Amino acid sequence: MTMLDMFTPDARHTIVRAGTLASQAGRGRLGDVFLLLALAEDRPLGVEADDIRAAAGARPGRDRELLATLGIDLDEVRRRVHETTAARPDDPALWSLRRAPLRPLRVTLSGPGTELVLDESGRKAVEVALWARRRAHRARAGRADLLWGLLADGSSEAVDVLRRLGADLRALWTELGRAA
Incomplete structure (x- = not known):
């Protein structure tokens, strides 16, 4: 059982x-944005979502361009991989979220x-989501809990992006309060 099993399917x-x-943006770390x-x-x-993507700089990495200089079409490679595997790479059953036993502050998301x-920031959002699940006495944390985890730290990059884009944070909190 991994930490990912503590969340609802969605x-x-x-x-x-x-x-x-x-991963597509070429990042080695997963953050709250x-x-x-x-x-x-x-x-x-x-x-x-497109505004968040632009504000966060979450554009695809340069892998496609670099591979193209070698004559490799990344989209074609991905298409062939999808054809040869029975499961889709984004199938949550193929992924795990684990805390390192010797380094408890290190949480790793692994997939194909x-x-x-x-x-x-990413670890804090996930841990607050799991805390919200326990507080509400639910078996699994849902998307609302993830949003709770993202909004809980008012100084986080995710909250900063929402503020810059003009999102109504009070309305989001009100919605979360009704869902709880």
Whole structure:
């Protein structure tokens, strides 16, 4: 059992999507902004996911360009990999979220061909989401808990991005209060 099993299927999908976005952007770490972006792709947050993507600098990395100079089409490689594997790479069943036993502050999201360490902001968002689940006496944390984890630290980069884009943070908190 991994930490990912403590989340509902849709929240697992959100975490995996955040990891995929961070990996595609060429990042070695998963931060709160990628979790925010993954949430915004699936639920309205008062700002568009594309605006969050631009504000966070979450554009795809240069892998595609670098491989193209060698004559390798990254999209074609990904298409062929998808054809040859029975499961999709973004299937949450293929991913795990683990805390390192000897380094308890190190949390790693691992999936097909990807391993990302959660930075302080990403780890905090996940841990606050799990805390909100326990506080509400629920078996699993959901997307609302992830949003709670993202908004809990008013000085986080995710909250800063929402403020810069003009999101109504009070309305988001009110919505979370009603859902609890």
